[in-house]
Amino acid sequence: MMMSPLSGEPVVISGTSSDSHTWNLVYLQLLVREIGHPVLNLGPCVPDDLLVAECARARPRLVVISTVNGHGFTDAVRVAPRLRARPELAGTPLVIGGKLGIHGDDGTAAARRDQLLAAGFDRVYAETELAAFADDLAQLRARVAS
Amino acid sequence: MTAAAGSFGAFVAQARAAGRLVVQPRMGFSDTATSRAGLLATKRVAATTVGTLTIDSYTRVGDVAAADRALAAGVPLNGFPIVSHGAERTAAVLDGVRDTGFPVQVRHGSARPQEIVRTSLAAGLTATEGGPVSYCLPYSRMPLREAVGHWSRTAEILAAAPGGGAHVETFGGCMLGQLCPPSMLVAISVLEGLFFAQHGLRSVSLSYAQQVDEEQDEEAVHALRRLAAELLPGVDWHVVVYTYMGLYPKTPHGAAAVLEASARLAVRSGAARLIVKTEAEAWRIPTIAENTAALRLAAEVAAATRWADADPDPADTTVHTEARALVMAVLGLADTVAEALPEAFRLGYLDVPYCLHPDNAGRATGEIDPTGRLRWADTGSLPFRAGPATAGRGPTSTGLLAALSHLQRRYDRVPATAGAVDRPVLGVQMTITAPGPTTTQPGYLPPSPPEHLASPVTRAALRVQQQVLTAARSFLAGEEFIELLPPVIGPVTDPGVRGSKQLDVDYYGHRYKLMTSGILYKQASLLAFDKLFFIAPNVRAEPVETCNTRRHLAEFHQIDVEISGGTRADARRLAERLLVHVVRHVLRTAGDELTALGRDPVVFAELLREPFDVLTHTEAVAALHDLQYPQSADAEIEWEGEELLSHKARRPFFVTDYPKGSRGFYDRENPERPGTLRNFDLIVPGGYGELVSGSERESDYATIVTRMRETGENPAKYKWYLDMVRDGIPASAGFGMGLERLTRFLTGLDSVWQVNAYPKVPGLVAP
Numbered sequence: 001m002m003m004s005p006l007s008g009e010p011v012v013i014s015g016t017s018s019d020s021h022t023w024n025l026v027y028l029q030l031l032v033r034e035i036g037h038p039v040l041n042l043g044p045c046v047p048d049d050l051l052v053a054e055c056a057r058a059r060p061r062l063v064v065i066s067t068v069n070g071h072g073f074t075d076a077v078r079v080a081p082r083l084r085a086r087p088e089l090a091g092t093p094l095v096i097g098g099k100l101g102i103h104g105d106d107g108t109a110a111a112r113r114d115q116l117l118a119a120g121f122d123r124v125y126a127e128t129e130l131a132a133f134a135d136d137l138a139q140l141r142a143r144v145a146s
Numbered sequence: 147m148t149a150a151a152g153s154f155g156a157f158v159a160q161a162r163a164a165g166r167l168v169v170q171p172r173m174g175f176s177d178t179a180t181s182r183a184g185l186l187a188t189k190r191v192a193a194t195t196v197g198t199l200t201i202d203s204y205t206r207v208g209d210v211a212a213a214d215r216a217l218a219a220g221v222p223l224n225g226f227p228i229v230s231h232g233a234e235r236t237a238a239v240l241d242g243v244r245d246t247g248f249p250v251q252v253r254h255g256s257a258r259p260q261e262i263v264r265t266s267l268a269a270g271l272t273a274t275e276g277g278p279v280s281y282c283l284p285y286s287r288m289p290l291r292e293a294v295g296h297w298s299r300t301a302e303i304l305a306a307a308p309g310g311g312a313h314v315e316t317f318g319g320c321m322l323g324q325l326c327p328p329s330m331l332v333a334i335s336v337l338e339g340l341f342f343a344q345h346g347l348r349s350v351s352l353s354y355a356q357q358v359d360e361e362q363d364e365e366a367v368h369a370l371r372r373l374a375a376e377l378l379p380g381v382d383w384h385v386v387v388y389t390y391m392g393l394y395p396k397t398p399h400g401a402a403a404v405l406e407a408s409a410r411l412a413v414r415s416g417a418a419r420l421i422v423k424t425e426a427e428a429w430r431i432p433t434i435a436e437n438t439a440a441l442r443l444a445a446e447v448a449a450a451t452r453w454a455d456a457d458p459d460p461a462d463t464t465v466h467t468e469a470r471a472l473v474m475a476v477l478g479l480a481d482t483v484a485e486a487l488p489e490a491f492r493l494g495y496l497d498v499p500y501c502l503h504p505d506n507a508g509r510a511t512g513e514i515d516p517t518g519r520l521r522w523a524d525t526g527s528l529p530f531r532a533g534p535a536t537a538g539r540g541p542t543s544t545g546l547l548a549a550l551s552h553l554q555r556r557y558d559r560v561p562a563t564a565g566a567v568d569r570p571v572l573g574v575q576m577t578i579t580a581p582g583p584t585t586t587q588p589g590y591l592p593p594s595p596p597e598h599l600a601s602p603v604t605r606a607a608l609r610v611q612q613q614v615l616t617a618a619r620s621f622l623a624g625e626e627f628i629e630l631l632p633p634v635i636g637p638v639t640d641p642g643v644r645g646s647k648q649l650d651v652d653y654y655g656h657r658y659k660l661m662t663s664g665i666l667y668k669q670a671s672l673l674a675f676d677k678l679f680f681i682a683p684n685v686r687a688e689p690v691e692t693c694n695t696r697r698h699l700a701e702f703h704q705i706d707v708e709i710s711g712g713t714r715a716d717a718r719r720l721a722e723r724l725l726v727h728v729v730r731h732v733l734r735t736a737g738d739e740l741t742a743l744g745r746d747p748v749v750f751a752e753l754l755r756e757p758f759d760v761l762t763h764t765e766a767v768a769a770l771h772d773l774q775y776p777q778s779a780d781a782e783i784e785w786e787g788e789e790l791l792s793h794k795a796r797r798p799f800f801v802t803d804y805p806k807g808s809r810g811f812y813d814r815e816n817p818e819r820p821g822t823l824r825n826f827d828l829i830v831p832g833g834y835g836e837l838v839s840g841s842e843r844e845s846d847y848a849t850i851v852t853r854m855r856e857t858g859e860n861p862a863k864y865k866w867y868l869d870m871v872r873d874g875i876p877a878s879a880g881f882g883m884g885l886e887r888l889t890r891f892l893t894g895l896d897s898v899w900q901v902n903a904y905p906k907v908p909g910l911v912a913p
């Protein structure tokens with residue numbers, strides 16, 4: 001389950017440092033692979049240092065942060081500038097999705113999204129935007145293949 | 147061995163001897179007053195209860211400073227910060243609450259629990275839970291060897307507790323909560339129990355978390371008891387069952403039904419204790435009142451259930467055989483379990499499906515089989531092999547989601563009570579829990595039209611059908627097929643319809659027919675368009691005996707497709723892609739309807755893997771003979787035979803090359819295999835039978851006339867058609883997909899009339 005036999009730089013999938021949920025990451029791994037990307041799944045509870053080091057080493061085509069425990073926003077805003085601070089990751093596509101706050105959609109979602117974008121994410125997917133995420137993966141696949 | 151008097155183990159043993167199941171909540175609050183109130187409420191429930199202090203997540207990961215800060219700031223935590231509160235304040239919470247008739251257990255989830263355990267013991271709390279594997283792999287990134295080290299030291303601290311040592315429960319029967327086959331849960335639970343015993347603990351409990359199949363769960367608990375009896379002599383032990391730990395039902399009736407099933411499981415399989423879940427589980431942390439309500443319900447159900455025999459069932463079930471193989475393989479690796487566990491994971495002897503921990507091999511996968519049991523999809527390096535049919539196959543992302551929500555959907559379906567009294571017919575349907583239709587039920591026929599139309603089942607089915615139509619039209623339009631509106635009457639119609647009669651209408655003094663299929667007009671329309679389809683009403687006065695097949699209607703619809711210049715392979719491939727597209731679309735857009743109808747999307751996971759299998763008619767006949775079914779090799783596959791094959795299948799499959807006499811004159815004979823047709827049927831699994839019928843068409847005038855004569859048709863009747871064929875029509879291939887049959891397959895309903903607004907069941911006079 002950990003590594004994919006497909007070739008090329010992987011899509012890195014990771015949970016945040018405080019999030020021990022696994023099933024979201026397993027699902028994303030299957031989805032990303034079905035769309036034709038190799039995957040490096042770092043699993044749940046990934047400390048910031050480990051995420052930065054693994055991304056710097058793997059030079060991913062895309063980094064996907066998935067979070068469902070409600071505290072992912074805080075973790076993500078903290079770690080994104082650290083990824084961006086590495087020159088080799090400055091231009092790497094970086095996205096996040098899942099449950100991004102503890103209160104669901106309470107009107108602060110837009111503000112949280114803006115903060116995540118400001119922190120260095122290229123795209124923030126709400127829980128309901130899985131189809132858009134899959135479409136973007138397919139487009140990325142087409143770009144990589146061409 | 148009996149437990150020390152007054153201990154946790156002794157309390158459970160006494161309840162068990164008295165025939166009472168011990169019930170326990172998963173309760174944890176950050177402040178002392180609420181914690182005390184929760185324990186008192188648990189104690190006052192009219193049942194044999196144990197109290198719980200569940201620790202918060204900061205303390206569980208060792209970040210006591212963060213728990214301190216939250217406590218100081220009055221920020222609520224998701225559990226009791228026992229280290230921050232300290233032994234004295236904790237003891238004050240328990241004062242006057244805990245006694246020999248009401249033990250309290252600490253539950254935490256920590257891979258490094260020394261501090262938690264020391265504080266617990268200092269507060270007089272001698273019962274806890276966890277394990278070196280079960281609290282490391284699913285929830286932590288700590289290397290397994292390190293977690294084993296921490297748990298070894300923790301077990302030593304617990305064994306040295308005053309009063310003959312503490313009680314520890316393994317958490318090994320949970321492992322990610324779902325999709326881990328029961329044999330692995332049993333094995334890890336037993337191994338963690340042995341780990342504790344080897345560190346000197348004399349009282350342990352072994353856990354097993356309820357999974358998706360009641361019978362398999364009972365086998366698992368019996369296997370767990372058998373292995374404990376064999377491997378833990380001299381140790382006081384009991385089995386604790388956890389109510390389902392995966393995606394939990396969202397409806398109150400669904401949540402209650404799972405809880406009830408877990409209570410029955412505990413009693414029937416001879417467990418002694420049950421840790422419950424509440425109806426709030428899918429949404430948030432439950433309140434004290436929700437916890438006590440769950441405890442009462444579990445105790446009531448347990449009291450009404452017959453206990454298992456004192457000795458575990460000695461049957462060598464698959465669960466027992468596999469679990470024993472796992473445990474023995476691990477014990478053979480080293481002198482102690484502490485040394486053997488990391489090695490076993492390194493070698494993949496132990497391998498938890500879908501666990502992403504770096505020390506887990508990740509080669510084995512689990513799945514829910516078509517009968518609803520959990521089984522190995524791939525056994526990786528486990529010390530046994532599962533059936534070859536499934537080895538090496540992992541799930542798709544859609545399949546995984548369906549499997550994860552399998553139990554949730556099953557229990558959230560419309561409750562059996564809705565309308566069951568005045569609508570016994572629907573009541574029967576709603577209470578079926580097995581996937582797919584069961585036996586034919588005489589009298590299983592439509593109610594009155596107003597009742598049928600107003601039924602929530604009919605309305606849900608018709609909403610699904612609307613999505614089927616939307617999907618079929620958009621798919622075919624995308625493939626550049628043009629939709630034509632079919633005629634309803636004509637001088638002749640399709641004669642090649644087995645056993646059914648045509649209905650006449652008086653058309654200005656001419657005897658016209660209602661269309662039994664659109665085939666003649668589809669062929670004619672090839673003169674206008676290369677690719678076309680109808681969504682056509684058909685009327686066939688089927689034989690009365692088909693009224694109980696559950697898949698015949700006298701009036702129904704077909705998605706009727708024709709491809710100019712197409713081959714049989716083209717038609718087959720298109721039918722396959724159309725079906726997969728429709729299923730995907732319906733899963734995406736009609737999930738609520740499927741849930742309400744109790745249809746579990748897991749049954750479609752296999753279907754979504756194209757291409758489908760292909761059997762020739764000869765092979766299908768041979769398969770039926772293997773099943774002791776007397777099918778003639780020269781005839782159409784009989785209804786019962788088709789249903790039998792459909793029940794045996796896991797995926798849709800084509801049957802090709804039917805003998806010539808079995809179909810209409812327009813199905814082309816195979817020039818290489820005279821006597822057989824270039825045709826196909828598509829059969830779907832689950833007993834739903836034939837969904838599609840298609841073929842390459844005959845377009846040669848002389849051949850068509852000959853075939854008409856062979857089948858007893860009078861060519862003179864077909865004047866308009868034969869005149870056209872003589873002038874030349876394109877060769878083609880096509881198929882008809884039964885719309886109501888497709889909707890029935892998608893909804894899982896018992897009978898095809900349930901998916902038609904105005905059903906006409908053969909032989910019954912209906913409006």
